[in-house]
Amino acid sequence: MRLDSDEFAADPHHAYDEMRRQHGPLVPVEVTAGVPATLVLGYRAALRxxxxxxxxxADPRAWQAKISEHCPVLPLMEWGPSTSESDGEQHYRHRTAYLAVLADIDLYQLRGTVESVAVSLINGFCGAGTADLLDEYAIPLTVGVLEAVLGIPEQDGRELFDAMAGLRVAANARDSELHDNRFHTLLSNILSAKRSQPSTDVISRLTRHPSMLDDTEILAQTAVLYALGTEPTWNLIVNALLLLTTDSQFRAGFLGGALSVREAIDEVLFLDxxxxxxxxxxxxxxxxVEGLWLTVDQPVLISMTACNADPALTGERHGNRSHLAWGAGAQSCxxxxxxSVIVEEALEQLLDALPDLELAVPASDLRWQPSAFHRAPLAVPVIFPPCPPLPLPQRESRR
Ligand code: HEM
Structure with a gap:
């Protein structure tokens, strides 16, 4: 099975069931054409x-040395001096810094930031009665909030986002390098400004952390926070929104007050x-592992979706957060x-403002991104009764 195929994107749950039936908990797949990997579908094997x-x-360098520099999944999987692809001592040092600066974020203030970004975005489309909630809400909201948290000024934020978007769709190694250089030059300028005028944001705090990260390390950490933090977050917003608008039981439970946005998020973290x-x-x-010999240096990918649905898992699942959506072990998210705060507040603001919103097309007509990694609709068109703009929140929210 090729994980970036349209066929897989159209119905991954069916594909996981079929693969499990034919192969068991570990399955040979292709991440993209000509890039073999093993996909883990079994929860216990994944934890092991x-x-x-x-x-x-997690260090991919031995694998990377053997594959073409034009391989389209390389930008997503290649090694960088960041936490997520390193191990041991270096990983521990970087992770300690991350954990400390992320723990310092005031979650109450963060809710205020999300509220103010959410309200200005909703005001941009609430009079129209129609919107694409991926492009007009989930993406700009996530990016705007994360930039505020990291301490990236708005103008630089726009350029950074363009560079990241260019990197994601780069057609060849030259384009990819161009966007990558632009992304890093922008971040590097932002870091220099923080060094001379520090504030309370995440980048400034990284410069002051006792692990004494140098500029290269801080740039790598910031790039990872930005890249790993944005796409899954905006996709969780729209995936939970789809559950709340298309699943009749969830919709009724939510409108009747028996189910909360939090429960919809937990359900999606389990199911999708x-x-x-x-x-x-x-x-x-x-x-x-589980009777299958793994090839040395070849990627072993964990299927969080399939592991969460492993039939070997028993016990009451409702309200249970034992899913693997955040990973597990020393490199978990x-x-x-x-x-969670960003997604929860984003959904609450939207559903408070537009409680009658509905998908503009049947759920079965939604198209999904052909990606080995992300579960993501390509667009989320909705309709709702038009309404006047909301008052902008008063509390101070941007850092
Ligand atoms: C719904 C949103 C998110 C999901 C589902 C998610 C999921 C994950 C998962 C599964 C991993 C484990 C990767 C591995 O084991 O190789 C991970 C790691 C990571 N995530 Fe998230 N993440 C989300 C949001 C964020 C955000 C908002 C940030 C930062 C602002 C972030 C920063 C990171 C970092 C830095 C790592 C690497 C940790 C390490 O290697 O020590 N993530 N995330």
Whole structure:
């Protein structure tokens, strides 16, 4: 199975069931044409791999050395001096810094930031009675909030977003390098400004952290926070919104007050997590997991979606947060509280303002991004009764 095919994107749940039926908990797949990997569908096998960095490190360099520099998934999987692809001592040092600066974020103030970004976006389309909630809401909201948290000025934020968008769709290695250079030059200028005039934002706090990260490390950390923090967050917003608008039981429960936005988010993190497959690990020696011999240095990808649906899992699932949507082990997502607050507040603001919104097309007509990693609709067109703009919130919100 090719994970970036339209066929897979159209019905991944069916594809996971079929793969599990034919192969068991570990399955040979292609991340894209000519890039083989093993996809883990079994929850216990996933936990074993994620909790054993000595045998299953996250460093992709040995794999990378063997594949073409034009491989389209390289920008997403290649090594960088950041936490997510490093192991051991270096990972510990970087992660300690992340965890400390993320823990310092005032979640009350963050709610205020989300509210103010949400209200100005809703005011941009509420009179029209129609919107694409991916492009006009979830994406600009996530990017605007994360930029405020990181301390990226608005004008630089726009350019940074363009560079990142260019990087994601770059057709060749030259384009990819161009966008990558632009992204890093912008971040580097922002970092110099923070060094001379520090504030209370995440980048300024990283410059002051006792682990004494140098500029290259801080740039890499900031790039990772921006890149890893944006796409899954905006996809979680729209995936939870789709559940609340298209699942009749959820919609009735929510409108009747029996179910909250939080419960819809937890349900999506279980059933359709935004990072559907990821947490790539690269076995250094030949070893067998669940009876399958893994190829040395070849990526082993965890299917968070399939592991969460593993039939071998027993027990009451409702309200249970044992899903793998945030990963597991020493490299699990350090920004769970931050992302949860952004998504929850984004949905509450939207549904408070436009309680009657509905999908403008049947759910079965939605098209999904053909991606090995993300579970993401290409657009979320909605309709609702037009309404006047909301008053802008009074509390001070941007850092
Ligand atoms: C709904 C939103 C999010 C989801 C589903 C998500 C999911 C994940 C997962 C599955 C991993 C584990 C990767 C691995 O094991 O290789 C991860 C790691 C990470 N995430 Fe998130 N994430 C989200 C939001 C964010 C946000 C908002 C930020 C930062 C602002 C962030 C920063 C990171 C970082 C830095 C790592 C690497 C941690 C390490 O290697 O120590 N994530 N995330």
């Amino acid at each position: 791999i994620l909790s054993d960095p000595a045998h299953f490190p 997590p935004p990072l559907a497959n990821g947490c790539a690990r690269y076995p250094r020696q030949p070893q067998a 350090p920004a769970q509280s931050l992302a």
